[in-house]
Amino acid sequence: MLGVAYVLAAATRTSLPARADDPPDAARGMLAQVGDQLVAFGSEDGGAPLAVSDIPPHSDVVLAWPLDTARRVARNASRLNLIILMHFDPSSLSGPETARAANGIVAFTAVCSHQACWVTDWLSSKQLLQCPCHQSEYDLRQGGKVVSGPAPRGLAGLPLKVADGKLVVAGPFTDRVGGQKL
Amino acid sequence: MKGISYIVPLAVAAGLSWGVSGTTAFAGSVTGYQPVTQDRLDNPGPADWLLYRRTYDGHGDSPLRQINVDNVKDLTPVWTFSTGVVEGHEAPPMVNNGVMFVTTPGDQVLALDAASGDLLWRYAPKLPEDLFQLHPTNRGVAFWGNNLYLATTDSRLIALDAKTGKVVWEATVGDYHHGEYMTLEPLVVNGKVIIGTSGGEFGVRAYIAAYDADTGKALWKTYTVPSPSEPGGDTWNTDAWKTGGGSVWITGNYDPKRNLAYWGVGNAAPWPGDLHPGDNLYTSSTIALDPDTGKIVAYHQYHQNDSWDWDEVRPPILINMTRDGKTIDALVHPARDGYLWVLQQTDDGIKFISGKPFVYQNAFKSLDPQTGRPTYDLDHKPVVGKTVTFCPSLWGGDDWTSSAYSDETHLVYIPANNNMCGSNEGVDKKLLVGQLWLGVDPSTNKLVPNGQHIGELQAWDPATGKQAWMYPFPNQLFASVLTTAGGLVFVGGTNDRMFRAFDAKTGELLWQQRTNSGIIGMPVAFQVGDTEYIAVQSGWGVDAQRIQNSLAKTSMKLDPDEVPQGGVVWVFAVRHHN
Numbered sequence: 001m002l003g004v005a006y007v008l009a010a011a012t013r014t015s016l017p018a019r020a021d022d023p024p025d026a027a028r029g030m031l032a033q034v035g036d037q038l039v040a041f042g043s044e045d046g047g048a049p050l051a052v053s054d055i056p057p058h059s060d061v062v063l064a065w066p067l068d069t070a071r072r073v074a075r076n077a078s079r080l081n082l083i084i085l086m087h088f089d090p091s092s093l094s095g096p097e098t099a100r101a102a103n104g105i106v107a108f109t110a111v112c113s114h115q116a117c118w119v120t121d122w123l124s125s126k127q128l129l130q131c132p133c134h135q136s137e138y139d140l141r142q143g144g145k146v147v148s149g150p151a152p153r154g155l156a157g158l159p160l161k162v163a164d165g166k167l168v169v170a171g172p173f174t175d176r177v178g179g180q181k182l
Numbered sequence: 183m184k185g186i187s188y189i190v191p192l193a194v195a196a197g198l199s200w201g202v203s204g205t206t207a208f209a210g211s212v213t214g215y216q217p218v219t220q221d222r223l224d225n226p227g228p229a230d231w232l233l234y235r236r237t238y239d240g241h242g243d244s245p246l247r248q249i250n251v252d253n254v255k256d257l258t259p260v261w262t263f264s265t266g267v268v269e270g271h272e273a274p275p276m277v278n279n280g281v282m283f284v285t286t287p288g289d290q291v292l293a294l295d296a297a298s299g300d301l302l303w304r305y306a307p308k309l310p311e312d313l314f315q316l317h318p319t320n321r322g323v324a325f326w327g328n329n330l331y332l333a334t335t336d337s338r339l340i341a342l343d344a345k346t347g348k349v350v351w352e353a354t355v356g357d358y359h360h361g362e363y364m365t366l367e368p369l370v371v372n373g374k375v376i377i378g379t380s381g382g383e384f385g386v387r388a389y390i391a392a393y394d395a396d397t398g399k400a401l402w403k404t405y406t407v408p409s410p411s412e413p414g415g416d417t418w419n420t421d422a423w424k425t426g427g428g429s430v431w432i433t434g435n436y437d438p439k440r441n442l443a444y445w446g447v448g449n450a451a452p453w454p455g456d457l458h459p460g461d462n463l464y465t466s467s468t469i470a471l472d473p474d475t476g477k478i479v480a481y482h483q484y485h486q487n488d489s490w491d492w493d494e495v496r497p498p499i500l501i502n503m504t505r506d507g508k509t510i511d512a513l514v515h516p517a518r519d520g521y522l523w524v525l526q527q528t529d530d531g532i533k534f535i536s537g538k539p540f541v542y543q544n545a546f547k548s549l550d551p552q553t554g555r556p557t558y559d560l561d562h563k564p565v566v567g568k569t570v571t572f573c574p575s576l577w578g579g580d581d582w583t584s585s586a587y588s589d590e591t592h593l594v595y596i597p598a599n600n601n602m603c604g605s606n607e608g609v610d611k612k613l614l615v616g617q618l619w620l621g622v623d624p625s626t627n628k629l630v631p632n633g634q635h636i637g638e639l640q641a642w643d644p645a646t647g648k649q650a651w652m653y654p655f656p657n658q659l660f661a662s663v664l665t666t667a668g669g670l671v672f673v674g675g676t677n678d679r680m681f682r683a684f685d686a687k688t689g690e691l692l693w694q695q696r697t698n699s700g701i702i703g704m705p706v707a708f709q710v711g712d713t714e715y716i717a718v719q720s721g722w723g724v725d726a727q728r729i730q731n732s733l734a735k736t737s738m739k740l741d742p743d744e745v746p747q748g749g750v751v752w753v754f755a756v757r758h759h760n
Contacts, residue, residue, distance in 0.1 A: 041614065063614065079312035079359060079616060116314045118617050121624070132618045133316065178311060 028077035031177055032066035032158055036075070036169040038083065038107075039067045044074045049166045050085070055105050057087040061122045061129065063110060066169065080177050082110035082118060083158060084129070085167070086140050096143045096174070102160035102167060108144045109177045112136060113153040116179030129155075143174075152180060204308035206347035209301040212293060215345045216279040218325035220372055224438055229709035231277045232325050234367045234433035235584060236706070239500035242586035243665045244707035248714035249756050250668030254683045254693045258757045260715065261299030262698075265292065265749035271721025273322035273367070274662075274704035275751060282708075283344070284719065284751055285320040289334040292751075293347060296717075297710040299753065303347035309336050313358055316383055316618065319724050321433070321704075322367035324375065326395040331375045333364035339377055339393055351398035355379065355391065359616050362386050367433045371443060371473040374401060378430020382451045382493075385425035385619045390434075390445055392476060402476035406430060406447045406464050413478075414463035417486075422458035425613055427451030428465045432582055435497040437511075440527065442470045442479060444500070444513065448493035452621025453576075454608030455489035456565050462487055466494045468515065468525070470532065480531040485519050485556050489564045490545065490604075491576040491620075492518040498525060499587050499594065505535070505645045514644045516540060516585045516596040518578030523554070524644055538647050540640055541579040541600040542632075545572050566608035569626050575604030576627075577658075577729060584662040584704065586671070591686045593650050595663045595671050596640045601633025602658070602729075629732040639663070639673055641689060651689030657733065657740060660726040662704035664716075672716060674701020677730060677745050681705070681718055681752065697752060700745040702726045713755050721749030 039047035040054070041063035049069075055062050062085040065074040075081045090104040097106055110118045117133035128137040128147055136149025144155035159171035216222075218232060226232050228245045235242040249257060265271065269287035275296075276283045282296040288309065293302040315335045323330040323342075329350055330342045337356040340349060355377060356362030361384020369376045374392040382388060391403040406428035408414040418426065429448035436443045450458050450465040463481070466488045470480040484494045498513035505512070505524075513525040513532065520543035524535040534554035539546075545563060546556040562572040577599060585596045607626040613619045620627075637659025641650040661675025670692070671684040679700050683693040700722030707716055722745040734742040 078310075079314065081312075111312075115318075116312065117316075118314070118614075120614065120617060123625075130624065132620070132624055133314070135624055179314070 025077065027068045027071055027073055028075050030075050031081055031173065032075065032083060032169045033068070034169055034171060035069060036066040037069055038064040038085070038167050039074050040064055041082065044076060045072065047074070051165045052103050052105065052162055052167065055085050055087040057089070057104065059087065061086050061120060063120065079116070079118070080111050084108050084110045084119065086122070088141060093141050096157065097141060100157050100159040102162045102170070105160060105167065106140055107158040107160050108140065108155040109158065109173060111177055112151055112179060113155065114149070114151040114179055119155065204306070206303055206305045208303050210295070212281055212302050212345040214279070215281065215328060217327050218278060223370065230279065231274060231706040231708050234274065234322060235435070238436040238438065240435035240497060241499060241589065242584055242663060243588055245667045246707045246709055246714045247667040249666065249670065249716060251670060251685050251692060253756045254668070254670055256756045257683065257693050257695070257716065257754045259695070260753050260755045262753070263292070263294060263299050263301070263751040265290070265721065265751065267721070267749050268723065268747040269721070270319040270723030270726070271703050271719035271749040272319045272724070273719060274706045275717040275719065276322055276325070277706065277708040278325060278344070280710045282717065283323050283330060285322050285332065286749055287318040287320065287723065289320050289332060291323060291330065291332055291342060291347065293344070294751070296708060296715070296753070297713070305342055305347040307334060307340065309334070310358065315363070317365055317380070317724050319365050321365055324368040324370045326370045326373060326375065329395065331368045331370065331395070333366055333368055333377050335363045335365065337362045337364055337379070339368070339375065339398070341395070341398060353393055353398045353400065360384065360386060361616055364431070366431045369434045369436065369443060370395060371436055374473055376434065376443060376473060378445060380429040380431045382427030382429040382448050383618055383620060384616065385427070385451050385613045387424060387426055388429045388448070390430050390471065390476065392473065404471065404476040404478060406469070408463060417461040417463040418458065419460040420458070425451060426458060426462065426465065429493065430495065432495045432497065435500055436473070437500055437527070441472065441474070443473045444497040445469050445471060446493070446495040446497045448495045449488040449491050452619050453489060453491050453606070454564050454566050454621050455487040457608070457610060457621055458487070460487065466492060466519070468494065468498050468513065468532065482525055482532040482534065484515070484517050484521070484523060485546070490519070490572055492578050493582070494518055495582060496584060499585065501587055501644060503645050512644065514587070514594055516580050516594065516598070518581055519543070520574045520579030521546070522596070522642060522644070524647070536647055540596060540642065540649070541598055542573050543579070564606055564608055564622070566610050569605055569607040571603055571605040571630060573603035574599060575602050575629055577602070577725060581660070581725060583660060583675070586663040586665040588665040588686050590667055590669065592643065592645065593641045593686065594644050595665060596642065597659050597661060597663050597673055597675055598638045598640050599636050599658055600638050601631060602636045603630040603632055604628065605630055629729070629736055631733065631736050631738055637676060639671070639684065639689070641686070653684060653689050653691065657738070658726065658729045660729065661702050664705040664707060666707050672705045672718070674703070674705070674718060674720065675726070676700070677740070679720070679745060681720070695754070698746070698750045699748055700726060716754045717751065719749055719751050722747055
């Protein structure tokens with residue numbers, strides 16, 4: 001069933017897979033593509049691709065841009081492309097998150113489904129991720145579902161896998177990325 | 183108002199479909215457009231509303247008197263127009279010779295026949311898909327020649343042909359990816375379009391800049407936070423100036439006599455003062471700029487090292503005032519910090535005259551009698567690592583909403599919030615460029631109501647420092663004020679969706695009209711033919727809604743969904759009895 005969900009989600013996407021002859025600016029504007037590696041927010045193009053060991057378990061969220069591995073450019077031209085990573089005990093994950101995670105590391109869009117603010121505040125006491133703009137709270141262990149606040153949809157998940165110790169995007173986003181239109 | 187049985191002509195917009203991006207749709211045409219000259223800005227005709235507050239001195243006062251204390255009870259909607267947009271509709275309906283220009287959230291501009299409500303054209307800019315709008319609003323267009331000027335939330339300045347709505351030129355002012363944005367109506371002086379930038383909540387270093395009205399060429403740019411080598415740079419003890427805020431998001435006023443533009447500057451970033459030690463010029467200040475060069479000629483800082491999110495972003499109202507038997511050029515500022523400040527323009531700069539709280543304020547212990555510099559009660563100054571309660575709240579005694587000054591009564595009318603304190607705990611977090619960076623733990627950021635009511639429409643005599651009258655509202659009051667020579671004060675701003683008129687002398691409520699949504703917009707008065715009209719946008723959102731959400735979590739238990747969203751332009755006139 002999960003596979004079917006991915007196909008449906010992919011059909012709604014508008015960005016095409018990266019091609020090596022696309023200009024870098026177009027690649028920078030795209031959402032995470034299957035096969036992309038990830039680089040830490042702030043390190044950008046020159047950053048080393050993130051490995052499992054770069055995401056400490058039970059710590060804080062890590063922000064990352066997708067990395068176009070063909071051209072070695074970070075897809076950082078659009079705020080919509082930012083991704084959050086969190087490392088949980090795999091046994092604590094439930095529902096779709098179990099299949100999407102890689103070694104307990106889960107990935108989601110960082111873009112709030114309410115008004116496209118970046119959701120970055122990890123509330124360790126509640127074990128929830130909170131949007132600093134309007135305080136919507138999401139449960140990353142349960143597929144990014146909304147627990148409270150004005151967000152109309154959960155955070156779109158991004159399936160991961162591990163290849164040569166590095167985190168790699170294993171499938172398209174599970175839902176539309178972005179906020180509500182005004 | 184008794185039962186209403188008369189028929190009101192309502193203009194109905196034709197069913198039009200809009201393009202999806204960056205388009206202008208035509209429904210009619212602007213004929214006989216009257217170009218706007220410096221002389222018309224210096225001496226605006228009574229029928230028009232050509233500047234944010236109608237006149238450069240910022241009075242927000244109309245000389246029209248057809249609608250007055252005797253007949254305002256018969257004030258009636260003449261036409262309405264639904265903008266089709268949600269969120270905060272804050273812009274004054276600008277009027278030039280019978281043509282109205284309204285802006286909405288999403289930076290749309292509507293041109294309407296001001297008497298009939300017919301839509302003439304609509305401009306809808308293409309905003310980037312990845313834009314996050316912390317304050318989804320716009321506060322109006324400015325005029326020069328045949329152009330209109332629009333400052334956008336994705337940090338562009340756009341000149342439109344007022345007759346067609348077509349783009350004449352467009353300038354990129356800042357980078358929205360870094361949190362820079364604009365919501366204000368530009369100020370035009372002698373062919374220069376002057377704008378200010380927002381983004382203090384994202385740790386930007388804000389500035390005021392001027393562009394050539396005809397070509398869009400950038401002319402000058404003045405940071406509101408100086409670098410260490412500039413005057414005032416020594417008021418930042420650390421590198422915090424680089425991310426020091428000082429946003430500018432309300433239109434400046436202008437003194438033609440001295441050729442000085444007065445602008446208000448927002449708070450220092452992030453909120454807790456211990457994260458940016460020093461006085462932090464020119465945050466929470468008024469600055470006087472030479473509009474030709476952008477040079478800062480004079481300033482007055484209302485309060486140093488802001489820690490409360492008290493932007494002092496409204497410019498002072500320029501009032502020629504007799505005080506203690508002497509005529510002075512006064513600068514009057516009902517501040518977000520809850521004090522009514524009276525300053526004086528002199529050839530040597532800006533001189534402090536007086537400061538007095540107009541709402542309960544517990545952060546200042548005293549003012550220096552010579553300079554007005556406050557001494558703080560540190561128990562009520564937010565810091566990192568401790569929950570602090572302070573009055574008034576972060577929304578202040580009067581946030582961005584403009585007071586008006588009546589040339590008839592010589593009173594200043596302040597839309598105030600009293601009895602509304604706040605609390606928060608500061609956190610020292612690393613700035614992620616483009617991410618919200620308030621420096622407080624959101625779970626601790628609360629309102630603390632402490633009285634029987636909150637909103638107050640207050641009338642003050644700035645010459646004597648005495649309050650003339652006060653009208654209370656149960657909940658928040660969040661809208662700008664209009665006065666007219668008809669002896670009236672108009673204001674919306676309450677969550678019961680009312681638009682109200684008061685007797686300017688006595689504070690008596692004379693008229694009210696329930697509208698579609700809550701009014702946070704600025705009312706205006708204008709005339710077409712021989713009829714005076716009052717216009718305002720009703721469209722609740724942004725901080726009025728945030729206060730509603732916050733009060734919902736207090737003992738007041740407001741319904742957060744009490745006020746529906748969706749903008750409508752309302753235009754009123756007095757119905758003629760036959």
